[in-house]
Amino acid sequence: MSTVHPLGGAEALLADGTTVELRPLRPDDHPAVLDLHTAGMSEESRRLRFFGVSRNAPRQAADRLCGPPRTDLLALGAWVGEELLGEADCELLDDPPETAELALAVADRWHHRGVATLLLEHLVHAARAAGVRFFEADTLGGNHAVHQVFADLGLPVERRYAQGEVRVRVPLDEGDERYRSAVDERGRTADLASLAALLRPASVAVVGVSRREGSVGRTVFGKIRRGGFAGAVWAVNPHAGEIDGETSYPSVRALPAVPDLAVLAVPAGAVPGAAEECGAAGVRALVVLTSGLGAEEARGLMRACRRHSMRLVGPNSLGMAQTDPAVRLDAEFGGAFPRPGSAGVAVQSGGVGIALLSRLAWLGIGVSSFVSLGDKYDVSGNDLLRWWEADGRTDLALLHLESFGNPRAFARTARRVTRSVPVLTVDAGRSTAGRRGAASHTAAAATPTVTREALFRQAGITATRGIDELVEAAALLRSQPLPAPRGAVAVVSNAGGIGILAADACAEAGLELPELPPELGELLPPGASVCNPVDTTAAIGPNELTFFLRALEREEAVDAILVCLVPTALGSTPAQDPVRALLEGPARRRVPIAAVLLDQQVPVRYRTCADGGMLPAYSDSVAAARALGHARDRARRLAEAPSPPADAPDCDRRAARSLIDGHLTAHPDGGWLDPLSTADLLAAYGLPLTTTVWARDEHTAVTAARGLRRFGHEHEVALKAYWPGQLHKRALGAVRTGLGTDGEVRDAYREFAERFGPQLAGAVVQPMAAPGVELLAGIVQDRVFGPLVVLGAGGTAADVLADRSARLAPLSERDLTTMVDELRSAPLLSGHAGAPALDLTAVRSVLARLSRLADDFPELVEADLNPVILRPDGAVCVDARVRLERRPSFDPYLRRLRRPAAAEAE
Structure with missing residues (x-):
């Protein structure tokens, strides 16, 4: 066999x-x-x-x-x-x-x-x-x-x-979806059981507690004791019998009982031995604060954790904290004990963790649990999402992840969790530079930014561009109801210019400003304007503003309210202060309300309302509008019913598998398929490549062109030179179009032979396609994120316009529609300015089949269909390139623990 x-x-x-x-x-x-x-x-x-x-x-x-x-x-x-x-x-x-x-x-x-x-x-x-x-x-x-x-x-x-x-x-x-759901549920059960010792330990040992004031180990030991940890906490130091008035034990084996959790603050060279000692004693979880582990030390640490069934946070971790009153564990060396609350926080960078906790504390948002993942050898953001989903305390999740071990598994978990808990992240590591020198237009489009944005979008995660924006969005999502998915905002200001700036900020955030009924003007002072943005004038008093906001809230056209107030001399006493109008009403209303207070010195804070609830107040209208935009996006995601996987019937997986295996057997290092193999592979998955005939010499090219005319194709043909390793044939002058006679075909082939010499392997003969809108459709297999499907403007405009949409495979039925709708050129596809509407069903079919092909074959690392010509009667691809590379079969949903690169065997 x-x-x-x-x-x-x-x-x-x-x-x-x-x-x-x-x-x-x-x-x-x-x-x-x-x-x-x-x-x-x-x-x-x-x-x-x-x-x-x-x-x-x-x-x-x-x-x-x-x-x-x-x-x-x-x-x-x-x-x-x-x-x-x-x-x-x-x-x-x-x-x-x-x-x-x-x-x-x-x-x-x-x-x-x-x-x-x-x-x-x-x-x-x-x-x-x-x-x-x-x-x-x-x-x-x-x-x-x-x-x-x-x-x-x-x-x-x-x-x-x-x-x-x-x-x-x-x-x-x-039954793939049912099977994946069953596997996922078993994974959740196992994950929660393994994380209990980490996030709800009954006892803790700090290994490496120094007698030196200010050392990491002693700091963490002191914070655990002062934080009121509900269980036993022990210090381990082989060279000290007492530290800070507490007994110190020479080893983990010498402790009075086996701790659930051990925090390691020992030199890098001692980490593997300390981990092995903990595991042999029965410890079930480690937090490793030590940084700078070498490869051998990393391998030793991971061997100990796997051998003894210990979950690991770190190394290079700031630590972790659990504010549950039944636990109250502060095992991190940040500045202060995180305030108890309901926000789950996970970060990779300790510095980001300290900054984020500081901003949350200033805002008054408490933390359910905080974990600094560090180098993330084991416990990941996916693990913590599962924990927060089940802990009964967390209603907001904040993440800062610099890398992803298994993005598709993470996205699957996040897609489920975000239905009940807002998940926000800082989109770290964005890059404006594309993949320069990429061999295809699709690869050039698949920048790290595009790939990460696709992951967050499909997972339902709110992605922000920095810590401040993250906190600003969290402040609104935590305290206010979501707007309607439409996102229509009424802007109200006591100074006209400020209102106009706020309206501009809303427009930039993709929010609508609906027209308001003129009769609302009866509630405003003389000279006020009820146009949106509303200028109440500086003469408005607290009572008038209160009545106006209540009336505005009842308007069906309004989904959110943004109130911008600037201090004036007319509001110099409390009785005249318009801010009071905001605070006299309830914090949570039918629609979300955000305040912009231009005399506020901090970016965002909560103001306490009459009912004791919190109203988010921003110092800048751009920040408030961004937060409302994120809330609108979440409302839209929640309003969408779950979408089934994209349907791609009649795909011949066995034929494609045979072709791919045959090519990789003949070319172990992989490479680009030749034109006929490309045509056969696309045909196996029903992708509409135009009729393609291979010609090894000018006589065969002429005969092929005659045959195409005989069988009812266009009178004119295209001739495309080919040789192995060819890139961007049009830029190389390897394409001739509009060839209507035998002589023109023969002359074109002779020109190719003269120009390209011995490297010319032959040419492809194709019928000329009828005109239409040119699109780009393709696949790039990312080694971390998996297959990315790209759709965009095609032909010579592919790189110039950069009009593209992308999703990670497998696509859903909704993705097929939204990818088309997101293009700036979408109006051209739907019948712009009286032109006939194009066959959008055909382009959705192309996307569905590309998704299925990419998901079935990780060896297909790049596919570029450009252009795909879309017409009212269908779609046809007139040029396609496919690159294969030997890749191991990888199921992203298969249950397995992480294998960090730093700990892999040499």
Whole structure:
């Protein structure tokens, strides 16, 4: 058989938070496999596994699973240290493989901890990568545990009963969303179990508490004690018997009890040993404050954490804090204990963490939990989103992430969490520079900024451009109701010029300013203007402003109110102060209200209203308008019903797989497909490439052009020179269009041969396409973010106009529409100035098929369809380029723990 062995190693969490290693079984695992099937399983378990009691069955199983390597056998084991907890295997029955015979065994003492489902998830991934479409297995009717495992897996299960036995058949390529949801739910359960020792510890040890005042370890130890931690806290220092009036212990082993959490503040070289000591003692979580770990130290730290099932924050962490009154843990060396509250905060940079906590404290927003992720070897933003979703305290999540380990898994979690909790982030690492020198227009469009924006948009995350903007948006989202998705704002000011500036700021934030009823002017002083923005004049008093705002709030055309007030001599006494009008009403109204107070010295603060609620007040109208824009965007996302995956019927995945495998076998280093292979690949996924004929010489080119005319294509043809490694053929003068006669085709080919010489491999002959609007559609596979699908203005305008929209695959049905609508050139596609509307269904189909192609084949690292000519009667691509590269099969939703690059083996 020709199957490539797709199993790899990984670490993952069981349902109780235990870390297990998953790896293929090897010949030297024979004793462990035999022990699993003998000492590890009761007689009843062996009867259910082998359909009877046989002394030879365990040894035969070990011989089969641990014999010489076989390409038709996938066998995976789950390990804790040297103990084999269970194994799952399948034998491929066909060539090419389509069905595999499945077997499964778990040691009795590890039952009901999720071993079987975890093994099966990874085996499903490996089998799919090998081309398997079905698992089949024979089980006894009374083997309820195994039937429950199949039922819980999330894939459809077909059963046939006969004489006490059940033939189970599991289609692997059906029910993807249900399966992913089941995997995700198991991942959430395991994650929460593993994070409890970190975020709700009953006891803490600080390892490396120095006698020196101001040292990191001593500072953190002191903050834990002074912060009122509800559990026991111990200092560990082998050279001091007492620190700050408290007993110091020489080692973790010498502590009176095993701590749930250990905070490490030791030199980099001592970190691996300290981590190993903690793990051996039974510690379940580490926060490593130490920075500057080398590669060997990083590997040692990760080995200890994985071996002993410890979750890790850091290294290079500022620390963490949990304000739950039942815990009150402040294990970080920032300036002050975070104020208790309901905002979850996670940052990678300690400096950003200190700045963010300071601004939140000034604003009065309290924190439910704070984690400085540091170098993020293990615990990530995805873990914390899951924790905040379930902790019952967090109603606002603030993130500062400089990198993503698994963006698609993060986006899936965030998409669910943001339905109930606003998630805000600072979009760190933006770049205005594109990928200079990119080989295709699509790659040039896929800048880091575009990719990150696509991630945040699809995940429903509110992305801001700095800490101040983050806090400004959080202040509004936390204290005010959301506006209607339309986002129509009434701007009210007691100074006309300030109101105009505020109106401009609203327009720049994408907010509407609706017309207001003229009768509202009856509530304003003489000389006031009720046009939006409303100029109340400086003569307005508190009572008049109160009545006017209440009336404005009742207007159906108004979704939000922005009030800008500037101090004047007319409001020199409290009774004349118009700010009082804002504070006499309730803080939360039917529509959100934001104040701009131009005499305010801080960017944003809360003002207390009569009902005790908080009204956000800004010093600048631009900040207030931005915050309202973010609130409007969140309202729009919440108003959208979940969208199903984009539909791309009749895709021939097997034909595409055969073509891709064949090319990579012939070209192990990958590269660009030749024109005919490109045409075949796009045809397998129903992508509308124009008729393409390959010509190796001028005679073949002339014959091909005649054939195209004979079969009803346009009278004129295009001729495109080709050679391997060719880039941007039009810029190289390798395209001739409008060739109407045999002589013109022959002359064009001869010109190519003379101009390009021996490198010319031949030419492509295509019919001339009817005119239409030229678009660019393509794919770029990012090694971190996965496949990005790009749509934009095409042809020669592709790079000049930079009119593009992008989404990470897989696309949803809504993405197909919004990607088109976001283009600045969208009016041209919908029938502008009396022109006929173009076939938008056709361009949506192109996007759906590109998404499916990119999601199915990570080896397809770049595809550029430019131009795609869109007309009222459909779409056709007249030029396409595809680049392949050997990539491992990667399922972003497969449960596994992070493997940081710094800790990878050399």
